[in-house]
Amino acid sequence: MTHQKRLSAPKHYPIKRKDNTYVSTIKGSRSSEDAIPVVLFLRDVLEYADTEKEAKEIVRKGQVLRNGEPVRDIKEGVGILDVVELPEAEEIYRGVRRGKYIEFLPVDEKRVFTKIVDKTVTEDEFVYRLHNGENYRSGDEYSTGNTLLFNKDKVKELELEEGSEVLVIKGKHSGKTGELEEITQRGHEKSGKVKNSETFETQLENLVAVEEMEVR
Secondary structure, rough: EEEEEEOOOOOOOOOOOOOOOOEEEOOOOOOOOOEEHHHHHHHOOOOOOOHHHHHHHHHHHHOOOOOOEEOOOOOOOEEEEEEEEOOOOOEEEEEEEOOEEEEEEEEOOEEEEEEEEEEEOOOOOHHHHHHOOEEEEEEOOOOOOOOOEEOOOOOEEOOOOOOOEEEEEEOOOOOOEEEEEEEEEOOOEEEOOOOOOOEEEHHHHHHEOOOOOOOO
């Protein structure tokens, strides 16, 4: 298993830097900047495992689902907007960045929000690259920057536009939700003015259109 020293691990990892010397690195589509390995989720966040061996056993039994699919390896990442379900414990969490940390908030639903960051066209379908590193293929055309909301077997596009409900996933306002009041463009960069209990501005790429999302 590939490891890295705890002191050099990404700052959002929920670990005590002076404890055990090594932590697992991330495997799969998730970025090490936007996710943590499942072993850390089980051991350091939920404290459902004391060791990597115990975490492996939980995963082997199919007791960790990420966006509805079983996780196969404790090195796979869970991160921003991922819905992580533990069927045996009857618990569901959604990953949200707050400041430099990724928090996993308890939720009562399994809807999955994904931001489209790029798309390509093949002969008979569109291939969408999502914020979590995964690809989604469809014959339907959606716009880059918008959100694909997966709910059971249904897919819904949420437009990132003025009046949209949004969640901030990067920057100093990470974790805040509000209404996108205004979109402005300066040169090649777009920014959005968001209003909740306060009004602030952030780059448009930091925002994800959401729908009735509870962030506690």
